[in-house]
Every structure is written in structure tokens, then in C-alpha cells.
Amino acid sequence: MSYPLLHTLFCFLLLLPFSTVAQTNGTVDVGASITAGDNSSTPWLSASQDFAFGFKKLQDNNLFLLSIWYYKIPDRTIVWYANEGVPVSAGSKVGITAGKGLVLSDPQGRELWSSTPIRNLVAHGFMNDTGNFELVDGGSVNVWESFKDPTDTLLPTQIMESRGVLFSRQSEKNFSRGRFQLRLLGDGNLVLNTRDLDTNFAYDAYYWSDTYDGVNVTNRGYQVIFNETGYIFVLKRSNQRVVLGPTTVLPSGDNYYRATLDFDGVLTLYYHPKTENANPKTWTALWFEPDNICVGIIASQGRGACGFNSICTIDDYKRPNCSCPERFSLLDPNDKYGDCKSSFTPSCEEDDHKSSNGDLYDLSVLIDTDWPLSDSAQLKPYSEEMCRNACLQDCFCAVAILRVLANFRVVPPTSVLVPTKTVPYRAVPDQNGACDVLCRSVLVPCPPGPFDTSRQEADAGDFLPFYSLF
Ligand SMILES: *[C@@H]1O[C@H](CO)[C@@H](O)[C@H](O)[C@H]1NC(C)=O
Ligand SMILES: *[C@@H]1O[C@H](CO)[C@@H](O)[C@H](O)[C@H]1NC(C)=O
Ligand SMILES: *[C@@H]1O[C@H](CO)[C@@H](O)[C@H](O)[C@H]1NC(C)=O
Ligand SMILES: *[C@@H]1O[C@H](CO)[C@@H](O)[C@H](O)[C@H]1NC(C)=O
Ligand SMILES: *[C@@H]1O[C@H](CO)[C@@H](O)[C@H](O)[C@H]1NC(C)=O
Ligand SMILES: *[C@@H]1O[C@H](CO)[C@@H](O)[C@H](O)[C@H]1NC(C)=O
Ligand SMILES: *[C@@H]1O[C@H](CO)[C@@H](O)[C@H](O)[C@H]1NC(C)=O
Secondary structure (H helix, E strand, C coil): CCHHHHHHHHHHHHHHHHHCCCCCCCEEECCCEEECCCCCCCCEECCCCCEEEEEEEECCCCEEEEEEEECCCCCCCEEEECHHHCCEECCCEEEEECCCEEEEECCCCCEEEECCCCCCCCCEEEECCCCCEEEECCCCCEEEEHHHCCCCEECCCCEEECCCEEEEEEECCEEEEEEEEEEECCCCCEEEEEECCCCCCEEEEEEECCCCCCCCHHHCEEEEEECCCCCEEEEECCCCEEEEECCCCCCCCCEEEEEEECCCCCEEEEEEECCCCCCCCCCEEEEEECCCHHHHCCCCCCCCCCCCCCEEEECCCCCEEEECCCCEEECCCCCCCCCEEECCCCCHHHHHCCCCHHHCCCEEECCCEECCCCEEEEECCCCHHHHHHHHHCCCCCCEEEEECCHHHCCCCCCCCCCCCCCEEEECCCCCCCEEEEECCCCCCCCCCCCEECHHHHCCHHHHHHHHCCC
């Protein structure tokens, strides 16, 4: 075989995967439809084939998510989803109608979701190379677009208007709405907060852009713009830009960008090289907020980054790592970000039958761990021994925290403390320590979960504001 022929054959083989997909200019006609689980039913691609719209199979079960994803890269990352992230079974269908736009129906033909409200009759759909799925009327005006109905991700050229919201997912593979939100508030501030899953009540923010102005409307943020170069900024009515991040970006022509409110509550700007032979072949974080979500969520209500009674440690990738203290275990073994339950029930009645509380309970020690904003008593000056006894003699004491207040500096532990038994306890041994006895009520769990502060010690600059809260 001569070299040119071999070369031609090689090129042909390379092109083969693409030639099996119909050429497209991104336009989808009214009346077109896709059926979940039907191999002959292909997704609607953008002209560049960077993005696809259709049903994406989830894991091994026979469930499909109506979504938009990156079509060319191996992990085919999902950037938008319909139906509040609830997947549908095989045989479900999505189609475009003139009156309702996109309509998702189950195998029996019952409507599950539609792209309402739309402002005019739809002439056609269009999968834009930006990742925006658009419904266009006869006058070429967009009557609906996925960019204006975002889920957990923003893409370059996407704009979030005042009062816009992103919801995190429940978990990496469960796309139902989770408990973290990114919101552009009416006062101009872009905030990250947790929320109550049943009532949607928003708890205190754990990140804010500082672009609000209670009085001067001109000075308020009103749009969050993710521009095509990869910068995210809040635009004020005065036209001033407050760039959130990052300070430098890579060439946008060579990389995909996405900003996702991850299921663990961290807002992350990622990039991924477009070409196959570039490295790395995965999404890399370029910027994220907050810097340490374990310490970032200090709220008097709601959970922290981890569940109730769960200890949050920030890992090497600045992600929360949740773990239950000794003698505690996960309430839901499949949800490591969930609550921890104790394997014992502290009871005052039980104590009444004993002459000494010390017989029933002991304290286990967690170094560099705190449990903020739930103090039921503050006792100082107290030695470690006094702090320990105060907790052991109080049948309502769930946690006692020993903290060194001098100069707001934590003195590194000098000795290992106490064998483990029942009640978690934190101590930094120092004679000048103050003792807080926390969470006296055994009926109410302690919000938010305690967190590891050891990473903070490395950075004194970050450390001070946190401790000055006390
Ligand atoms: C896309 O192709 C369709 C035919 O498949 C054509 O009707 C339409 O005008 C084209 N749109 C653009 C923007 O080129
Ligand atoms: C569709 O394709 C997948 C893998 O290519 C295969 O496992 C499955 O059986 C096919 N389904 C149908 C209905 O042909
Ligand atoms: C695709 O998106 C770009 C950027 O927002 C926009 O300029 C363009 O008009 C869109 N294309 C169509 C055909 O709507
Ligand atoms: C996702 O999580 C929600 C809430 O926990 C649950 O109701 C739903 O069944 C889960 N969805 C899937 C597909 O597992
Ligand atoms: C309101 O804010 C704008 C932009 O920062 C500023 O130019 C203007 O002077 C402010 N107006 C008042 C009344 O403070
Ligand atoms: C995107 O925003 C950054 C920061 O304001 C700016 O430097 C850059 O020129 C913008 N890119 C485009 C294409 O407007
Ligand atoms: C998470 O924390 C647990 C318990 O402290 C530890 O064993 C584990 O190695 C940590 N995992 C990561 C990824 O940091």
C-alpha cells in the first residue's frame, strides 16, 4: 500500500465518527422530536458540534435527562437541564411546537415540562454554538432561550439579570435542585447562600460580591456577565465592572469555559482545552469562591457545607470533606455530605440514677475544630480540666470547646488529650484558655456543623477575621 493511500485511509477513519452524524447548521424545525432511549433518534447539535441538546443517559439505570452538553469532549459535561433536573424514563419524548416551544412528555404522552412562558409563536429552534438553545419567532426574535433559564452553570456570553438564580445539584449524579444558590439580589449584590430544601428559605450568604448599594441605584450591580474571553463580572448601572475572577485567563479560542455552582456549594470557573492533544484533558479550576467553604458558611441557621454534627475539612482541591466524629455515623449512608447521628442518646434521666456523671460519659478530643454560633454558655477563665468537668457534669452538654483567646492566636496543641468515648470535644491546651460549653440542648442538633480550622492557621491573614467573630 502506497503512503498516500494509507494517509487517505487514515484521514477517512479519523473523520468517520463525525460523518455518521448528520451535518447541521443548528436549526431545528417545529415538529421535530427526539425520543429517549431510541438509538435512531440523535441529539440536536450546534453547527460547530461543540454542544448537543437531547436526552443524556444517566449512569446504568434507564433514566434520561433532557439536557445540553459538551458534545466533543470525552466527559460530555452537562451544562443545562430541563424539568428541574428530574430524569425521565426511556420512551419519553421532547419536541418543538409552535405554541409551547419545547415540550417534554412521558412515554404515555403526558406533558412533564415545557419551555413556557414564550412570548410569540415559534418558527424554529436553534442550538447556538455558545451552548444556548433558542426558540425563534418568525421575525428572528428569541422567544425563549436556555441561557435565560439557567440551572447550575453559566457559559461565556451568558448574562444573569437582577434576581437571577443558579441552583446547585443534589449531588454529582443527582441533578435535582440542591441546597446551594447563587443569586443576583435586587440590591445589586451577587451572593452564595444555602437554602431550606422544603421551603426554599434562603439562609445567610457565605459569599457576596460587595456590589450592592442600599441607597444609590446607579451604584448597584444589575447584571452578571460571563464574557467570551472568560471573565465574570458584575456590571453596575453606572457601567462600572466589578470583576469577580479570574485575574488572568487562557486564550478563549483554545479552551471551553464554564462557571458551575457545584453540588458542594463552591462556585467554580473551569476551563478545558478544545483540542484532543492538548493537556490536561479534563476540567481544571481557574477560580472559585469561597476560598474555604468550611469556614465560609458561618450562619446561625441551616446546615454548614456538611450536615448537622458532621465535621468539615477543606481538602487539597479546596473542596469540603465531610466526616462524622467518633461514635457518630451518617444518617443516610449514601450521602456523605448529610447529617451524622450519634450512636448514643444523652439523657438526663439516666444520669439521675448515677451518683457521678463521669461514670457514664467521657470526652473525645478533636484538635483545631470549632462549632460556632451555638454557645449556650461561655466560661472564662477556665483551664482545660475545668472545661472538661463542666461538660461532664452537665447532662445537656454535647460539645465543649476550649479556645485560646490571647492575641487571637491558636497555640498548637502540645499534648494529646483524653481517650475517646462518647461526646466530641475540642481542646487546645493552654492555661489561658477560655472554655465555651456549647449546645446544651440534646433535642436540637447543633447548627451549623463544626469545622476544621487547621488550614486557617497557615494563613494568619485569613485567620483573624474568623476568630474576631467570637
Ligand atoms: C439551516 O438549514 C436549513 C435547512 O436544513 C435552512 O432552511 C436554514 O435556512 C439554514 N439556516 C441557516 C441559519 O443557515
Ligand atoms: C442502543 O445502543 C446501545 C449501545 O450502543 C445498546 O446497548 C442498546 O441495546 C441499543 N438500544 C436499542 C433499543 O437498540
Ligand atoms: C448565537 O449566539 C450569539 C452570541 O450570543 C449571537 O450573537 C447570535 O445571534 C446567535 N445566533 C443565532 C442564530 O441566534
Ligand atoms: C435525587 O435526590 C432527590 C432528593 O434526595 C430524590 O428525591 C430523587 O429521587 C433523586 N433522584 C434520582 C434520580 O436519584
Ligand atoms: C451614585 O453612584 C454613582 C456611581 O458610583 C455616582 O457617580 C453618584 O455620584 C452617586 N450619587 C449619589 C447621590 O451619591
Ligand atoms: C471581558 O472582560 C474583561 C474584564 O473586564 C475585559 O478585559 C475583556 O476585554 C472582556 N472581553 C471582551 C471580549 O469584551
Ligand atoms: C477526608 O477526611 C477523612 C477523615 O478525616 C480522611 O480520612 C480522608 O483522607 C479525607 N479525604 C480527603 C480526600 O481529603
